Amino acid sequence: MRRFVIVISAALLLLLGGLTLLSGGTREKRADFTFINRGETKTLDLNRVSWSQDIRTSYILWEGLYTIDPVRTLQPVLGCAGKVDLSDDKTVYTFHIRPEAKWTNGDDLTAHDFLFTWKRMLEEPGDYTYLLYYVRGAAEHEKAFQDYVAENGRYLAAHREYRDALAGWNGKLKAADWDVTKVGPRPMPPPGTTPPPAVPDFANVGVEALDAKTLRVTLKHPVAYFPDITAFPPLFPLHERSMRKFRQVDPNTGAVSYDKEFTRPPHLVSNGPFRLHDWAFKQRIRFVKSEHYWDRDRVRSNTIDQVSCEEPMAQFLMFYNGSVDWVADITIGPEVAADLYGKKRTDLLNVGKGFGTYFYSVNCQERLPGGRKNPFADVRVRHALSMAIDKRPIVENVTRLGEPVTSTYIPPGVFQGYKSPEGLPYDVKKAQQLMAEAGYPGGGNWPRIRLLYNTGAHHAEVAQIVRRQWLEALGIDLELEGVELKIFGERLHNKDYDIARASWIGDYLDPSTFTDKYLSTSGNNDSGWINMQYDRLCDEAARATDNAVRLEKLRQAEAILLAEQPIIPVYHYVNADLRRANVKGIRENPRNNVNFRDVYVEK
Amino acid sequence: MIRFISIRLLQFPLILAVIYVLTFLLAWVAPGSPFEGDRKLNPVVVERLKRDFHAEHWHTFLRYYPRNVLVTGDFGPSFEYPEWSVNDVISRSLPVSVSLGLMALIIATVFGVTFGVLAAVRRGGPFDLFSLAVALVGISLPGFVTAGVLLLLFAVEWRLFPIGGFRNPYELFLPAVALSLMPMAYVARLTRVAMIDTLGSDYVRTARAKGLSRAKVIWKHCLRNAFLPVLTYLGPAAAYTLTGSFVVEQVFNIPGLGQHFVNSVKNRDQTLILGTVMIYSAFLLSLNLIVDVLYVFVDPRIDVTAKAD
Numbered sequence: 035m036r037r038f039v040i041v042i043s044a045a046l047l048l049l050l051g052g053l054t055l056l057s058g059g060t061r062e063k064r065a066d067f068t069f070i071n072r073g074e075t076k077t078l079d080l081n082r083v084s085w086s087q088d089i090r091t092s093y094i095l096w097e098g099l100y101t102i103d104p105v106r107t108l109q110p111v112l113g114c115a116g117k118v119d120l121s122d123d124k125t126v127y128t129f130h131i132r133p134e135a136k137w138t139n140g141d142d143l144t145a146h147d148f149l150f151t152w153k154r155m156l157e158e159p160g161d162y163t164y165l166l167y168y169v170r171g172a173a174e175h176e177k178a179f180q181d182y183v184a185e186n187g188r189y190l191a192a193h194r195e196y197r198d199a200l201a202g203w204n205g206k207l208k209a210a211d212w213d214v215t216k217v218g219p220r221p222m223p224p225p226g227t228t229p230p231p232a233v234p235d236f237a238n239v240g241v242e243a244l245d246a247k248t249l250r251v252t253l254k255h256p257v258a259y260f261p262d263i264t265a266f267p268p269l270f271p272l273h274e275r276s277m278r279k280f281r282q283v284d285p286n287t288g289a290v291s292y293d294k295e296f297t298r299p300p301h302l303v304s305n306g307p308f309r310l311h312d313w314a315f316k317q318r319i320r321f322v323k324s325e326h327y328w329d330r331d332r333v334r335s336n337t338i339d340q341v342s343c344e345e346p347m348a349q350f351l352m353f354y355n356g357s358v359d360w361v362a363d364i365t366i367g368p369e370v371a372a373d374l375y376g377k378k379r380t381d382l383l384n385v386g387k388g389f390g391t392y393f394y395s396v397n398c399q400e401r402l403p404g405g406r407k408n409p410f411a412d413v414r415v416r417h418a419l420s421m422a423i424d425k426r427p428i429v430e431n432v433t434r435l436g437e438p439v440t441s442t443y444i445p446p447g448v449f450q451g452y453k454s455p456e457g458l459p460y461d462v463k464k465a466q467q468l469m470a471e472a473g474y475p476g477g478g479n480w481p482r483i484r485l486l487y488n489t490g491a492h493h494a495e496v497a498q499i500v501r502r503q504w505l506e507a508l509g510i511d512l513e514l515e516g517v518e519l520k521i522f523g524e525r526l527h528n529k530d531y532d533i534a535r536a537s538w539i540g541d542y543l544d545p546s547t548f549t550d551k552y553l554s555t556s557g558n559n560d561s562g563w564i565n566m567q568y569d570r571l572c573d574e575a576a577r578a579t580d581n582a583v584r585l586e587k588l589r590q591a592e593a594i595l596l597a598e599q600p601i602i603p604v605y606h607y608v609n610a611d612l613r614r615a616n617v618k619g620i621r622e623n624p625r626n627n628v629n630f631r632d633v634y635v636e637k
Numbered sequence: 638m639i640r641f642i643s644i645r646l647l648q649f650p651l652i653l654a655v656i657y658v659l660t661f662l663l664a665w666v667a668p669g670s671p672f673e674g675d676r677k678l679n680p681v682v683v684e685r686l687k688r689d690f691h692a693e694h695w696h697t698f699l700r701y702y703p704r705n706v707l708v709t710g711d712f713g714p715s716f717e718y719p720e721w722s723v724n725d726v727i728s729r730s731l732p733v734s735v736s737l738g739l740m741a742l743i744i745a746t747v748f749g750v751t752f753g754v755l756a757a758v759r760r761g762g763p764f765d766l767f768s769l770a771v772a773l774v775g776i777s778l779p780g781f782v783t784a785g786v787l788l789l790l791f792a793v794e795w796r797l798f799p800i801g802g803f804r805n806p807y808e809l810f811l812p813a814v815a816l817s818l819m820p821m822a823y824v825a826r827l828t829r830v831a832m833i834d835t836l837g838s839d840y841v842r843t844a845r846a847k848g849l850s851r852a853k854v855i856w857k858h859c860l861r862n863a864f865l866p867v868l869t870y871l872g873p874a875a876a877y878t879l880t881g882s883f884v885v886e887q888v889f890n891i892p893g894l895g896q897h898f899v900n901s902v903k904n905r906d907q908t909l910i911l912g913t914v915m916i917y918s919a920f921l922l923s924l925n926l927i928v929d930v931l932y933v934f935v936d937p938r939i940d941v942t943a944k945a946d
Binding site for chain 1: 671785789
């Protein structure tokens with residue numbers, strides 16, 4: 035018996051020892067800078083990049099015509115373009131690409147690369163294609179190309195039918211089949227008699243290469259923040275030559291696409307400070323400094339590792355024991371962060387202004403789902419609900435990262451020169467009075483209303499607080515309905531809810547990135563609220579050449595939104611990250627975007 | 638024997654087909670769409686995505702997809718990770734899960750049997766109580782607690798092991814221990830009961846009477862019999878260590894298949910749901926077959942061919 039135990043223990047010791055030796059052999063050198071992104075990078079095809087972790091990764095690999103300022107402002111600075119001329123009417127940008135700007139494989143970066151990328155963006159649209167709509171003819175080209183693909187699909191199908199008919203010719207095809215009076219499908223005339231549909235000409239789009247290094251972009255109307263848009267990853271250039279071997283043509287429609295393999299190492303060629311070295315799915319991505327980047331002398335780190343880790347506790351432990359230098363976002367697991375925030379551990383935790391707002395979206399349509407009468411169609415009810423929420427307990431007890439409570443939609447102090455309008459105050463008396471006027475005194479006559487949220491985050495807790503406040507202040511009770519995110523998204527976008535938790539995070543450096551959501555034409559307007567004056571103000575703002583005028587128009591638009599209250603603002607997001615004191619070059623900014631050129635760990 | 642195995646193997650495709658159809662139906666009946674999220678997508682983009690996945694309607698998907706899976710073994714692209722196909726995802730994470738599960742299974746069996754035997758031999762003694770305590774903890778404490786405690790002690794406090802990741806087998810040891818606790822507790826209890834039973838039987842007394850040493854009797858005569866219930870349990874235990882690794886994978890940040898098994902459902906990633914379910918099913922079917930065959934070698938009294946007839 036004793037021998038048995040000894041044998042087993044010895045075997046286990048050997049096993050462990052062997053494993054230790056093995057691990058010693060394969061352990062790789064740690065990167066100069068190691069960080070955990072918000073989640074697994076989903077795609078590096080710039081066309082499809084839209085998740086915030088993908089956007090962050092893109093800044094490691096690419097550089098736009100403009101790029102984000104590594105210093106603590108949000109203003110864009112010149113990137114791979116060394117000089118930009120703007121016409122007097124502010125609609126024609128001429129970008130002079132730096133002569134020394136190169137791809138990671140040493141090829142010259144040219145204006146044609148941008149033409150290729152933006153053409154592909156319009157013909158194979160992605161989440162952010164709409165950012166190109168500011169360019170003259172871009173939206174029209176996208177539409178025309180969609181139509182062409184559909185038309186060409188029909189044309190090609192007809193040809194297949196003709197070919198098949200020919201194949202069956204040997205006596206089987208009867209004259210009646212060619213009878214023009216016959217109703218129904220029949221063989222098409224031979225190819226060549228009808229011309230194939232014409233491919234829409236990209237030359238109609240206001241993007242042209244004047245020479246190899248000069249790109250001219252003509253906008254529909256002045257867009258003050260266009261430089262900022264070119265600093266956004268979906269508009270970064272792609273390297274056509276390395277993608278060519280992944281080109282696929284759909285035999286049914288003639289539409290061109292690229293196999294996802296082109297975004298993997300060693301195929302991916304980018305133009306930023308780093309190149310993609312290795313991508314181990316769900317483990318880590320390694321980036322190595324590019325030898326060809328034009329500003330390579332300023333790049334301080336030779337290698338960067340992006341480690342995959344989605345469990346907040348594991349993220350914190352990896353940071354705590356020194357395996358990673360930076361945890362870029364910790365919004366998903368507020369417990370650890372909130373504790374650190376409560377203990378004022380500013381040596382580890384950084385909290386800064388965010389670029390988004392948490393609010394409740396109210397269904398403003400005439401009828402609620404199922405044809406029920408909608409109490410929220412009455413603006414007084416929306417006001418009452420909004421004024422009866424005391425928001426402080428929410429940020430103090432649930433989110434706990436010092437989020438500013440708010441009565442406005444657009445985060446104040448983020449956009450230079452933008453003054454936020456007044457929102458609705460917290461005023462229970464006024465709220466009760468409004469409810470009485472609307473026909474629900476003390477909560478009488480109140481119908482059955484449900485509050486929708488997605489489970490898995492802190493939305494349930496917030497909803498419980500709000501529900502109790504409404505019950506105590508207004509005497510109305512709401513049912514809470516928590517569903518999974520995928521169901522939540524579907525129901526929110528289909529307006530299949532009464533009142534729902536919602537949020538919005540801006541994309542580019544202009545208040546219109548917020549106001550656009552509530553245009554009557556917007557696909558993201560989930561509230562069913564329509565206001566023509568709001569639409570008109572936003573449109574005028576978009577066309578205004580004077581920045582102050584534009585901001586004033588947008589301010590008026592937001593004032594209308596707050597007066598009408600299709601959304602009930604609760605608080606503004608903050609950005610929180612865990613960062614060691616010796617990590618240099620990361621500057622807080624509301625968008626939480628980082629220019630990795632300057633990031634390094636001080637030894 | 639060969640006949641038994643071949644009949645079982647012939648049943649595989651049928652069982653897998655039933656599982657496939659059921660999973661497919663459930664995945665498509667479930668409300669929510671993989672193309673939905675916080676923000677609404679451009680309808681043109683959604684159309685294009687749906688075209689890419691042949692998912693315009695459930696019937697176009699049904700017409701195209703199963704044939705593709707059968708003919709090429711390609712489960713198609715993942716809805717959630719557009720850069721990776723389901724085959725990519727599985728081929729990268731399955732080896733991790735299998736090595737983790739196997740390691741946990743070995744630890745559970747070796748230690749479980751040892752604990753069980755020792756507890757049975759010194760019945761009522763301090764070791765028996767100790768093994769009972771370990772078993773109780775193993776069975777009652779949920780994985781995220783034991784895994785968390787192990788992580789805090791061994792990786793954070795004493796820094797003997799890394800916090801997570803899967804770069805080499807050494808990094809898998811701690812999670813494997815966490816995963817093995819539950820089956821280990823079962824194995825220990827099963828062995829103990831069977832061992833006590835065997836120790837009291839006549840042939841053991843005979844063996845002792847003819848002068849064999851106690852150790853030899855336990856090792857040669859008792860263990861084999863006492864191992865039978867453990868073997869029966871190893872099938873489900875393998876299933877547990879393979880599919881139950883989700884929590885441990887989360888805590889230790891291991892890129893295994895368990896997370897995809899759970900998250901694909903949350904994300905309505907229909908192709909990945911099908912892929913993981915089919916892979917797991919195939920695995921479990923094979924494991925059960927192996928266990929059945931192993932019976933014969935451990936206990937010659939069992940005749941599996943009789944069952945098949």
